[in-house]
Amino acid sequence: MTAELVRGQNHPLSQSRLEIRISAGTPIVAAAALGDENGRIHGTEWVAHPGAPAQPGLEVPRQAAADHRLAVDLDAMTDAVHRVSVLLALPAPGGGPGPARFGAVAAPFVAVTGLDGTEVASYTITGLEAESAVVALELYRRQGAWKVRAVGQGYAGGLAELFTDQGLPQAQQLAAGIGEAVAQGLARSVQAPPPRPSEGDRSRQAAAPAVGPDQGGTAPQGAPGPVAPAYGGQPAGLPGQDGPQPAYGGVGAADPSPATGGGPIDYSHPRRQTSAPPPPPPTAPPAPPGQPAQPVAGDATGWSMEERLYNQVWGMFEDLARTTAAYRSAVDFAESRMDKELEQALSDPRSRIGGQGDAAREAARARHGRLVDQAREALDRDLAQLVAEAEVVEPALPPAFARWDNPVWHAYRVPMEIPMALRLGDLRLPEADPIRIPMLLRLPLERGLWIDSGRTGSLDGSFADAHDMRRLAVETAVAHAARLLAVYPAGEFTVHVIDPAGSGAQALAPLTQTGVLAAPPAQGAAGVTEVLGRLTQRVDLVQMALRGGAPDALPPGFDTSQQLLIVNDFPHGFDDRAVNQLRYLADEGPSVGVHLMMVADREESAGYGPLLDPLWRSLLRLTPVADDHLADPWVGHAWTYEPPLVPPGSQVLHQVLTQVAAARRPGNR
Secondary structure, three states: OOEEEOOOOEEEOOOOEEEEEEEEEEEEEEEEEEEOOOOOOOOHHHEEEOOEOEEOOEEOOOOOEEEEEEEEEHHHOOOOOOEEEEEEEOOOOOOOOOOOOHHHOOOOEEEEEEOOOOEEEEEEOOOOOOOOEEEEEEEEEEOOEEEEEEEEEEEOOHHHHHHHHOOOOOHHHHHHHHHHHHHHOOOOOOOOOOOOOOHHHOOOOOOOOOOOOOOOOOOOOOOOOOOOOOOOOOOOOOOOOOOOOOOOOOOOOOOOOOOOOOOOOOOOOOOOOOOOOOOOOOOOOOOOOOOOOOOOOOOOOOOOHHHHHHHHHHHHHHHHHHHHHHHHHHHHHHHHHHHHHHHHHHHOHHHHOOOHHHHHHHHHHHHHHHHHHHHHHHHHHHHHHHHHHHHHHHHHOOHHHOOOOOHHHHHOOOOOOOOOEEEEEEEEOHHHOOOOEEEEEEOOOOOEEEEEOOOOOOHHHHHOOHHHHHHHHHHHHHHHHHHHHHHOOOOOEEEEEEOOOOOOOOOOHHHHHHOOEOOOOEOHHHHHHHHHHHHHHHHHHHHHHHHOOOHHHOOOOOOOOEEEEEEEEEOOOOOHHHHHHHHHHHHHOHHHOEEEEEEEOHHHHHHHHHHHHHHHHHEEEEOOOOEEEEEOOOOOOEEEEEOOOOOOOOOHHHHHHHHHHHHHOHHHO
């Protein structure tokens, strides 16, 4: 089934050999750029275009046309390639007939298909006006798997501006070379697609169903996700590999039908489907002319409302990241332009006579102000739309995604199934302070958590004394643990606590008083040794059973629930053996359902030297106060993280944990 993407959404790719089909209604130029893990294009040899249509794993058409097919073989890409950006451009003057901007033509339609013509994902690029070049979509590698993301980033300056924005030093020369190749017809034309067949002649297969996005880390995996932040290789001229075999029989082939012998491909209707779609998401009433569409909760792709909301949240994260990056880039450009103009004015001796110098400087500052105002206007417009979307999405979130002050907790019931993700807090950027993007982490946990009780880079943390930071850190850990207990079915999540000196007794009260802990918090060196020994033995037993192919061979009565160990006041009460056991649990535990949550100040364990560096790196660092320590690798923003604290005076934590404890009693399961 086809995933119909909107700007910023992504979709997994289950095939490595693909076609990218483009329908524009007017002649356009199609190209593709290869990028490293940071999205950087290292040189002109990383771009496939009409003048150089073939790169390892990639082949593009050789001429401007209304319809295109690009051949992609992801397995043939070198390890240095992490991103494939599909680029569309209107022909430059002299490059054939065509309007000067995308806003004057029908919205281009792009589809990713298998070699048999089965659509995997599609995207209609709307909202273009003065742009003459656009990054339509990108295929990107994340943790060994490939995905497609709808981008739709346009450039009024054409391919030259697009390549410059991608960091290519030879942007102007490459854009000129592409224009010349198109204008002079240096390569053969792409064969036009066949005429549209009748409905009865179509031969289509259903695509694989959509699955939830895997951010592969913590963000915003903006993500997201949230990328969440999780998340090069230098090519030696991209060594030659066997490229993909185009399904249309090669550029300029007379028979552009799929190699599988199926029916001809229908290009004329971008929304065609032949199999039953998933239940449609809710739709908003039509917006008045000239007004943006009213946002609706759950209008992203997905097979369930939970998956749609999850995808929508990550779409919001990516939209906020992209629009903020565009604003910052525009401001940087305005400042660099002003600096250059001021330098030119000062270097000209004639400007020192009379008021010419002052006038030049004033004009430069005025142009800078206009550029910044234009950028801010565009940012405010996008932010207003995101604020409106957040206002309808937040109240619709399920408990696993919702803040503690969300009314959904008033109707809380212990769930029967594990949710796809968990909210660990909120993310925001300084340019968009009113917007809070939920930071969602996929379940089950793939790495442990570290609640940093030391001094952070935030103002709140720098003025809080050590005692207050430790208390806030334990309270934050309790809020995270309570949420984990609340979103798992009864008896499928077990929490253990190590509190060697008993310093966290007051903050741990919600867990101890409601009876949701497996046992009272372990204290003293003996308690540390007993809990760590028991959980280490558990990891060993499960690993041996799995490696031996006999998961049913575990001892009778073995607790198969997910295990969480909360460690407070580390390294107090830990000897060298206990430290090694803790490292072992952090490394090996998540794969067999044993997870770690550290509440610690790294400086207090500095006596161990580099021995503990791998431990801290293996954990996702969170803070008990707002702190701008999370960075996404997508655009490089430093996101401010805000912990999910319970509102002062609220009893929601106690009420939820009481229900969890009641559901765990043997008679209630």
